[in-house]
Amino acid sequence: MSYPVSGRAFMAGNEIISEAALRAGCTFFAGYPITPSSEIAAHMALRLPQVGGTFIQMEDEIAAMGAVIGASLAGAKTMTATSGPGLSLKQENIGFAMIAEVPCVIVDVQRGGPSTGLPTAPSQGDIMQARWGTHGDHAVIALTPLYPREVYVETVRAFHLAELYRTPVYVLVDEIIAHTTESFELPADEGLIKPRGEYAEAAVNTWRPFYDFFQGKHLHITGLSHTQEGFPTVNPEIVHRSNLHIVNKIVNAQPALERNEEYMLDDAEIAVICFGSPGRSAREAVNRARAKGIKAGIFRIITFWPFPVETVRKLTDRVKAVVVPEMNLGMLSLQVEKSAMRRDVRIIGVNVTGGVPIEPQQILTAIEEAYHGV
Amino acid sequence: MAFDYSPWLRSDMMPHIWCPGCGVGIIVKALIRAMDACGWKQDATAMVSGIGCTSRAPGYVNMNTLHTTHGRALTFATGIKLARPETNVVVISGDGDAAAIGGNHLIHTCRRNIDLTLIIVNNAIYGMTGGQYSPTSPPETRAATAPYGNLDPAFDLCELCKAAGATYVARAHVGNAVFMERLIRGGMQHKGFAVIEVMANCHTQYGRRNKHPDPAELMHFIASGAVALAQWEKMSPEERQGKYPIGVLHKDTTKPELCERYAMLGERAMAKARKEARTEEKETITARDEILGATSGEN
Numbered sequence: 001m002s003y004p005v006s007g008r009a010f011m012a013g014n015e016i017i018s019e020a021a022l023r024a025g026c027t028f029f030a031g032y033p034i035t036p037s038s039e040i041a042a043h044m045a046l047r048l049p050q051v052g053g054t055f056i057q058m059e060d061e062i063a064a065m066g067a068v069i070g071a072s073l074a075g076a077k078t079m080t081a082t083s084g085p086g087l088s089l090k091q092e093n094i095g096f097a098m099i100a101e102v103p104c105v106i107v108d109v110q111r112g113g114p115s116t117g118l119p120t121a122p123s124q125g126d127i128m129q130a131r132w133g134t135h136g137d138h139a140v141i142a143l144t145p146l147y148p149r150e151v152y153v154e155t156v157r158a159f160h161l162a163e164l165y166r167t168p169v170y171v172l173v174d175e176i177i178a179h180t181t182e183s184f185e186l187p188a189d190e191g192l193i194k195p196r197g198e199y200a201e202a203a204v205n206t207w208r209p210f211y212d213f214f215q216g217k218h219l220h221i222t223g224l225s226h227t228q229e230g231f232p233t234v235n236p237e238i239v240h241r242s243n244l245h246i247v248n249k250i251v252n253a254q255p256a257l258e259r260n261e262e263y264m265l266d267d268a269e270i271a272v273i274c275f276g277s278p279g280r281s282a283r284e285a286v287n288r289a290r291a292k293g294i295k296a297g298i299f300r301i302i303t304f305w306p307f308p309v310e311t312v313r314k315l316t317d318r319v320k321a322v323v324v325p326e327m328n329l330g331m332l333s334l335q336v337e338k339s340a341m342r343r344d345v346r347i348i349g350v351n352v353t354g355g356v357p358i359e360p361q362q363i364l365t366a367i368e369e370a371y372h373g374v
Numbered sequence: 375m376a377f378d379y380s381p382w383l384r385s386d387m388m389p390h391i392w393c394p395g396c397g398v399g400i401i402v403k404a405l406i407r408a409m410d411a412c413g414w415k416q417d418a419t420a421m422v423s424g425i426g427c428t429s430r431a432p433g434y435v436n437m438n439t440l441h442t443t444h445g446r447a448l449t450f451a452t453g454i455k456l457a458r459p460e461t462n463v464v465v466i467s468g469d470g471d472a473a474a475i476g477g478n479h480l481i482h483t484c485r486r487n488i489d490l491t492l493i494i495v496n497n498a499i500y501g502m503t504g505g506q507y508s509p510t511s512p513p514e515t516r517a518a519t520a521p522y523g524n525l526d527p528a529f530d531l532c533e534l535c536k537a538a539g540a541t542y543v544a545r546a547h548v549g550n551a552v553f554m555e556r557l558i559r560g561g562m563q564h565k566g567f568a569v570i571e572v573m574a575n576c577h578t579q580y581g582r583r584n585k586h587p588d589p590a591e592l593m594h595f596i597a598s599g600a601v602a603l604a605q606w607e608k609m610s611p612e613e614r615q616g617k618y619p620i621g622v623l624h625k626d627t628t629k630p631e632l633c634e635r636y637a638m639l640g641e642r643a644m645a646k647a648r649k650e651a652r653t654e655e656k657e658t659i660t661a662r663d664e665i666l667g668a669t670s671g672e673n
Binding site for chain 2 (some may be wrong): 027028030046049050052054056058059060062063064065066067068069070071072073074075076078092093096213214216218219220221222223224231232
C-alpha cells in the first residue's frame with residue numbers, strides 16, 4: 001500500500017503523525033514499545049527503510065531519546081514517540097537536547113497516570129511534565145492538535161519549529177486522537193518543509209556554534225553549561241546568559257508560535273477553553289447551549305507551550321465565566337487562572353481522569369451553571 | 375621521530391581536569407595514535423562520552439566530540455553511526471558510566487554488533503564524585519561509600535561483553551601504552567562492536583583508600599596482575615587469584631554488523647515497495663478499464 005501526499009486520506013492519528021513526519025523529511029526514528037503510541041514505531045519501521053531512512057527499536061526509552069539526539073547531531077531530522085511513563089524516562093536526555101540545542105520531535109500519546117496508570121485509555125495529564133519534566137530552567141514548545149488534518153499540519157510544523165529554534169518540540173496528543181480513524185483532506189505544504197541546510201535564520205537561536213557533526217567544524221557538544229564556542233564553563237555571567245538564551249528564544253517567540261481555534265467566540269459570554277480531544281465534545285456542548293439561547297463559544301489551544309497568556313487574559317477580561325474541560329485535575333485551569341488579570345473571573349473545571357472521554361452533556365451542564373450563575 | 379599530538383588536541387582547553395599521575399592521559403594518547411595509524415580523519419570521526427573523569431576526554435581532542443548524559447554515550451553513538459554509517463565513532467567511558475548506569479546500553483550495544491569502538495577505562499572507582507565503589511571494585515576494597523569494605527562481587531567486563539555478543543573484546547592496562555595502542559587499533563579496524571577494557575589507576579580516590587596512594591606504584595601494581603592470554607589459559611584457578619588476562623580475548627568476524635544488516639533490509643524494503651506500487655498501479659488500471667468497459671457496454 002502506498003501513502004498519498006495530497007488528496008484524500010483515511011488514517012488513524014498515529015499513522016497521520018508518522019506520515020506527516022516522513023513528509024517533513026524525518027529520516028530517523030528511535031523508539032521503545034509503549035501503548036498507546038506503539039503504532040507510530042510500527043509505521044516508521046515499515047516506512048523509513050522504504051525511503052532510505054533508519055528505524056531502530058532501542059533497549060529502553062532513555063536509549064531511544066539518546067539515539068534520536070545522536071542522529072540529529074549527525075544531520076538527520078529525527079523523531080521518537082512515547083506515552084507518559086516513557087516520557088518520564090526520556091526527561092534526562094530531553095534536558096540534554098535543550099541545553100545542547102539539538103532539534104528533534106517528541107510525540108507523546110497521553111494515557112492515564114501517574115505511573116503505569118491506564119495504559120490503553122486517554123488522559124491529558126502530561127502537559128505539565130512536558131513543560132517542567134526535566135530539571136533546571138528551560139522553555140518548551142508543545143503542540144496539541146486535535147483533528148486529523150490538524151495533526152498532520154502540526155506534526156510538520158513541529159519539525160519546522162525544532163529546526164528553527166534548535167530545540168526538542170513536543171507533539172502532545174492522547175489515546176483518542178491516536179486511535180481515531182477518519183477521512184480528511186491532506187494539507188498543502190505551508191512552506192515549512194525544507195532541509196536543515198536551509199535554516200540559516202536559526203543561527204540567531206543557537207547559543208553554541210550553529211553546525212552539525214562532520215561539517216569540518218570539530219564541534220564540541222556538551223550537556224555542561226558552555227560558552228558560545230561550545231566548551232564547558234563555570235563563569236557565572238556566561239552560564240547565566242546561556243540559561244537566559246535557551247529560555248528567551250522560546251518565550252520571546254510566543255506571539256509567532258501562537259495557534260488557536262476559535263468557535264462562536266465573538267459574542268460569547270461563556271468561553272470554553274480547552275485543548276485536544278475535549279474540543280470535540282465542547283463543539284457539541286456549545287451548539288446545544290446556543291440552541292438554548294446561551295451565548296457560549298470555544299477557545300481551543302493548539303500551541304499549548306509557550307502558553308497564550310495574553311490572548312487568554314483578554315478573553316477572560318470580556319466573558320462572564322470560563323469553562324475548562326480537561327482529562328486531568330486542572331492543569332489547564334491553573335494556566336487560565338495564572339493568565340487572567342481579573343481575580344474574580346469564574347473558572348469552572350470539568351475534570352475527568354477515569355480514562356473515558358469528556359461527554360458533551362458534562363460540558364453543557366458546566367456552561368449552564370456558569371451562565372445562570374448557580 | 376616523536377608522534378606529533380598537536381593537530382589532534384585542543385591545546386587551548388588545557389590544563390585538563392585530571393589529577394597529576396592519572397592514567398586517562400596515557401589512554402587518550404594511545405587512542406589518538408591508533409586513530410592516526412588507522413588513517414582516521416578528524417572530520418569524519420566522532421568521539422562520544424558519558425559522565426565522569428574519563429568522559430571529559432572528548433573536550434580535549436580535536437574532532438567532532440560529544441559529551442552526553444551519565445551512562446548514555448553508547449545510545450547517542452548508535453544514533454550517530456546509524457545516521458552516518460560511513461563515519462568513525464569511538465566511545466570512551468569509565469567503569470561506573472559503562473557498567474552501572476550504562477550497563478543496559480552496554481549489553482544491548484554488544485548484542486546489536488554495531489561498528490563502534492568502546493574504550494572502558496576501568497579504575498574500579500567513581501573518581502569524579504568522590505570515590506564511591508563501582509561494579510568493578512573488587513570485594514573488600516574500601517571506598518567512600520564502602521568504609522567497611524565493598525560487599526559486592528565485581529563484574530568481569532570482558533566476559534560480560536563477550537557473552538552479550540561483542541565481536542572484538544580486548545583488555546590492556548595503563549602500564550603498557552604500546553600494547554594498549556595495538557589493541558585499540560585492532561578494535562578500530564574490526565567491523566563490528568569492539569570493546570577495549572583498559573585497567574587504569576585512580577590513586578586519588580581508589581589508591582589512597584586501598585594502600586596504593588602513589589600513582590607510579592599503583593600503575594606497577596596494576597601491571598603486576600596482567601597475564602598474557604596464552605599463559606592465562608594454562609593457569610590453575612589458584613594461580614589466577616589476583617591476576618587478569620590481557621590481549622585480544624575474543625574476536626568473531628563472522629557476525630554481520632548492524633549498519634550493513636540495515637542497509638540490506640533497506641534494499642529489501644525498497645524493492646518490496648516498488649513491487650507493491652506496480653501492483654497497485656496495475657489494479658487501478660484494471661479497475662478503470664472495468665469501469666470504462668461497463669460504461670461503454672451500457673452505451
